[in-house]
Amino acid sequence: MDSIKAVRIDKWLWVARFFKTRSLASAAIDAGHVHLNKERIKPARTVKLGDQLRIHTEQGEFEVVVIGISEQRGPATAARLLYSESLASQQKRQYEREARQLAPRFEHPSGEGRPSKKWRRQLHEFERKNNGEI
Structure with a gap:
C-alpha cells in the first residue's frame, strides 16, 4: 500500500x-458526483495521499481525506483504511438518513392501474395535509 504513490x-x-464497479465510478465522476480538492475531475485523474474528496453516492455524501492508496480491491475492513471521513460528514449523512x-x-398498494376509492381518499388526505404546511 505504501509503495504506490498515485x-x-x-x-x-x-x-x-x-x-x-469501475464503470459506475467513472460514470459518477463524469456526472459531477465526485470532486477532488473542490474541483470537478475526470476519471483518469490521479489521487494522492492527503487529497480531499467529496463523493455523492446513493448512501449519501461523503467528505473524506485519502490516507492510503491501493490498486487491489480487498475486504471492506481494508477499504476503510484507505480514507478517513470527517465527523461533520458522518453526522450529516446520519441526519439525512433519519430525515x-x-x-x-x-x-399505491398494487402499483398499477387506476386508484381505488380507498386509495383516492388517502391520496386526497395526503395532499390536503401537505398543502396546509407549505
Whole structure:
C-alpha cells in the first residue's frame, strides 16, 4: 500500500468500495458526483495521499481525506483504511438518513392501474395535509 504513490481516481473509488464497479465510478465522476480538492475531475485523474474528496453516492455524501492508496480491491475492513471521513460528514449523512425515514411516503398498494376509492381518499388526505404546511 505504501509503495504506490498515485492511482486513477475511478480505480481508487472502486478499491475503497464507494462504487461496485469501475464503470459506475467513472460514470459518477463524469456526472459531477465526485470532486477532488473542490474541483470537478475526470476519471483518469490521479489521487494522492492527503487529497480531499467529496463523493455523492446513493448512501449519501461523503467528505473524506485519502490516507492510503491501493490498486487491489480487498475486504471492506481494508477499504476503510484507505480514507478517513470527517465527523461533520458522518453526522450529516446520519441526519439525512433519519430525515428520509421520517418523511411521509405514499405508495399505491398494487402499483398499477387506476386508484381505488380507498386509495383516492388517502391520496386526497395526503395532499390536503401537505398543502396546509407549505
